[in-house]
Amino acid sequence: MNTPEWIWLDGELVPWAEATVHVTTHALHYGSSVFEGIRAYETREGVALFRLRDHLVRMQQSAKLLRMPMPFSVDRLEQACRKLVRSNHDGACYVRPLAFRGSGDLCVDGRERPTQTTIISFEWGAYLGDGAVEHGVDAAVSSWRRFSSNTHLPLGKIGGQYVNNQLVAAQAHVDGYQEGIVLDESGLVAEGSGENLFAVKDGVLLTPPVFSAILAGITRSTVLQLAGDLGIPCHETPISRDALYLADELFMTGTAAEITPVRSVDRIPIGRGERGERGPVTARLQDAFFSVLRGETADRHGWLTPIDQSAPATAYAAAAS
Ligand SMILES: Cc1ncc(COP(=O)(O)O)c(C=O)c1O
Structure with missing residues (x-):
């Protein structure tokens, strides 16, 4: 730093x-x-x-x-x-x-x-490593679970709660992945240790709803807005672990991570499995996102x-x- x-x-x-x-x-x-x-x-x-x-x-x-x-x-x-x-x-x-x-x-x-x-x-610079935004990261489903609103405050960005996120991130790194994905108490997909998660299936953008114990990310809401602007259909819907593996595209969103593609989960390649290639929906959203940030398109x-x-x-x- x-x-x-x-x-x-x-x-x-x-x-x-x-x-x-x-x-x-x-x-x-x-x-x-x-x-x-x-x-x-x-x-x-x-x-x-x-x-x-x-x-x-x-x-x-x-x-x-x-x-x-x-x-x-x-x-x-x-x-x-x-x-x-x-x-x-x-x-x-x-x-x-x-x-x-x-x-x-x-x-x-x-x-x-x-x-x-x-x-x-x-x-x-790039939170998930050099080249991550372009070529994607390898992620793993964590053995840790995201806390629920019965024990903590998932909607709050509160220091003490980040012990959970630290465990998820550290486990992923020790095991050789760039990021961990946590499931919520019921076993549905929640988010990354510092990012929200999106999947693309048959041209439709899917992301877990706020009641899946996620932090309501500001980049997540940006992507939902941009998807609407671009006419990409989008559903906030529970996502199961196996649906992650079968997604055509996956990406993470966060202020630090921006929009980072996920190229594999638990070593299962996502989509066509050609390493380093962003999916077309991810690429469209990234382009729209970065062109606003750089002031290249109207804010x-x-x-x-x-x-x-x-x-x-x-x-x-x-x-x-
Ligand atoms: C646990 C968690 N989820 C999601 C996010 C993404 O939120 P945002 O897009 O507001 O940075 C963050 C980062 O703040 C986070 O720490």
């Missing part, structure tokens, strides 16, 4: 090395944090954040699920993200807003702890928030506080 100059912490920009917390921080012990991952892209009109507001709204919803008050509004965090990116980067980057229960006693019920808020930005859904690179960096610390 590169280390840019600034981190936004509780309302102001502070130097990277000074953005530290106390060891009694509640989130460090009990995972009481909510977070987002947002990408900024270089468009023809300059750097722009993709679906910034939607991410920040989801972060507020995650905090609500955790009963954690958020000291900063969506508007304020939106402004802070823009200032941070402007201060730290000339080009594309990844932005990580995080709110967490701060320091104090170590009672498990941390509602009395103050909420701290930070935003980190750094450069981050008709208002997904891009431009960063004004002309403002002087020295003004940011004062303006963000």
